[in-house]
Amino acid sequence: MAKIKIEKSTEDKILAAAKKIFISKGMFGARMQDIADEAGINKALLHYYFRSKEKLFEVIFIEAAQKLFPKINSIFESDMPLFEKIRNFCEEYLTVMMENPYLPSFVVNEINRDPQNFIKKIWNKQHFPKPQKFLEQIEREVKKKTIKKISPLDLLINLISLSIFPFVAKSMIQSVIGLDELQFRAVMEKRKKDIAEFIIASIKK
């Protein structure tokens, strides 16, 4: 059996290293030297491939934000009935979160650091979340009286809160409740279905 050596290109090594360091320490906490060490290369190479810390950060941030947002849209804009949409959203979203548990706190945090910049960076990148259609769908269901009266915006915020927050507050929850990595995963795995039913139970007539 041949020993397969996957020669990652330098650029990929840098991106992988930068991702790890930026996500765990944030834009300010990350040091270019840390990234270089993590990638096993010289610091000057970072500047050879990506001109500055900010440029490098932007690449990582946009990649992260795109992972966080686009799936939302495909569901938001589909033609599924409301309950199915909610179930789908929770299932898919929690799956992405579990594969990238540090993503939400990274993205949310960097948005807070500089909201203006965030809009500029993500706007036009076609991955900006567009919940309009989803909101209208809720509005319609309320008017048809097929679900209880609720503000569409509130329902959206609830849906997102229940999906994302546990990952943003992962360390806090683990500290307070006392869950190890495995237990946390198990709880989240179960929540894929539970959140959806929790929401549906609340609005079903």
Place this chain on the structure above:
Amino acid sequence: MAKIKIEKSTEDKILAAAKKIFISKGMFGARMQDIADEAGINKALLHYYFRSKEKLFEVIFIEAAQKLFPKINSIFESDMPLFEKIRNFCEEYLTVMMENPYLPSFVVNEINRDPQNFIKKIWNKQHFPKPQKFLEQIEREVKKKTIKKISPLDLLINLISLSIFPFVAKSMIQSVIGLDELQFRAVMEKRKKDIAEFIIASIKK
């Protein structure tokens, strides 16, 4: 009409300035010079009153964490019936959040930065959240079949998620939905009651 000059002590000026800077920029992003400028004093004075950046930060962080946690306990440990407890929690908690909208993202973020340190700092400070009694109460209600079957931990996580997340993601929500400061406040004000009813509707039999 006499001009009332409220002479804040230097220490208080420092604390106020540090709070503002740390909360808006985080431990890494904050600069001692920024804090000194904000307080209108010399940088050396910061070190005269608080030995190091880390010490100063710790004071601010603990104060923030204490504002975020203690009210939870007084409600968690009270003898109220479950629904009343949920209503109370939402009302009180959102009120605190609206008075300190940047607190949750600050605290959550710094906990993520260094979870070990967080436990060491807050543990023993008697302000650590103790949800045990609340969890047992839910368990009892489920067994008595007065509410629908739900994992107590899940219900707790849902309650916290719905209360805190909108503030953690404030900038994001404002960007995506397009809410100004006033509109955001109005939505949150309304949520004080709505979240509680949303939860209760979901678990009521």
Place this chain on the structure above:
DNA sequence: ATACAGTTTAACCAAATGGTTAACAAAGGA
């Protein structure tokens, strides 16, 4: 006044940090 403690400041320092440079290696192409 004098002395003395607590407070405040300007000037300074060493370490860290993002970024640059110039020299060197590797890899083709002629």
Place this chain on the structure above:
DNA sequence: TCCTTTGTTAACCATTTGGTTAAACTGTAT
């Protein structure tokens, strides 16, 4: 083989940053 382009490095630089020091100022008790 020589030349050119691309990739990589060690050494260096300017600036920033947390922290220190010694001198100056302020009020107050003697």
